[in-house]
Amino acid sequence: MHQGRILVVEDDRPSAEVLEAYLQREGYVTQQASDGVEALEQYARWQPDLVLLDLMLPGLRGSEVMRAIRHRANTPLIMVSAVNKETERIDALLYGADDYVVKPYHPGEVVARVHAVLRRSRERGHQQQAARLRHKGIVLDQQAAQAYVEAADGQLTPLELTRTEHNLLSRLLLAPGKVFARAELLAACQPDSDALERVVDAHVYNLRRKLEQAGVAGVLVTVRGIGYRLGNAS
Template identity: 35%
Template sequence: MMDVRVLVADDEREIRELLTAYLEREMYSVDGAADGEEAVHLFERNHYHMVILDLMMPRMDGMEVCRRIRNHSNVPILMLTAKDQELEKIVGLSIGADDYITKPFSIHEVVARVKALMRRFLVLGSEGNRPDQSGIAYKGLTIDLKSYTVQAAGVNVALTAKEFELLKFLASHPGQVFTKTQLFRNVWNGSYIEDDNTVMVHIRKLRKKIEADPSNPAFIQTVWGIGYKFSGEKV
């Protein structure tokens, strides 16, 4: 079994210790950071497979930490927030967080979210992965399902775990129209309260990364009044 390392960044010692205890029960190796600067310091000097990041921390907030991590890594990021305002959640997702959960939270729900994100990110060859399907290729876009990498117009594109899952789902069903609700339920697996804005934010981020002209997308197209569909020429 591979050694999966998780970084937990939260200025509340009790929360760090609680998350560490439960994640270590799942056989994860866990490091803790008490503020944003310490989190960045640890991340730059170690290899982590997952980051749990509090939104409000001293010295550097979770938003800035998330931005810095996303500058050179696409590891899954689960954002913790004591703020229940929708804007905070949308902003967190728009800068690259894969999921969020609002305090106070159920520790079992956090562990379940971590495990779900890790399964999708690591691509460990679980029962849901068809071993004969190694990639999806369209003209101008290649999705490698084994290495979790994407190329657009021949250039490597860094996607978050959720962005990758959303793109993979759409590209696996070319021409089929999905509502935001259907995308949410299939990609996020109903892991938290349904939220149209979550889907829209990720669609917008994906278009910026894979489309030559995000305002006139060739791959992820809007079907007005219904939802989205994937269009492309298979190779």
């Protein structure tokens, strides 16, 4: 199993080949581009896990390539340059680079930096994934306190929920399929309230209506005499 896909953007072919050999020895799969236009074409076609990007390239400069990539995604990117000016390093990091390597370098150092940047990126990805609850097209970002409906192409449409509806949906999403009693849902969505349990019905009604308007029907199921659960969307 390979460690990841690395796009090496370098107009000095011998340097690029040495770097690729070191990366491949560590289990990475590599592709090479020798100018900025080719780099963007390879990026769009291959969707690498990390880009090693030379600053001084024919045609588009590395900084322009980086800006174009950042408009599309947050793919980890390490800038490589013979320019060892503090201002250049700071600008590269401010405008989207995850690291900055100065030439001449030892290929082993670059590989170590690739390891480190990918590790940090994957840790962030795991944290973000853990912070998002998903079920049948519903996505709840707990950190941002925002719910979405996810289309087949991955596009997220925000749901406008009240705080109570958000808390209610969050509780249901923590255990899809589990039947929650009204008292349990009331404690979760209005912990300081002394309202009657039946008030949950009104909040569920509003939440169900908003989900259906967003295209997710049949996912919020009433369990007669008990409460509610999340089921399969129709």
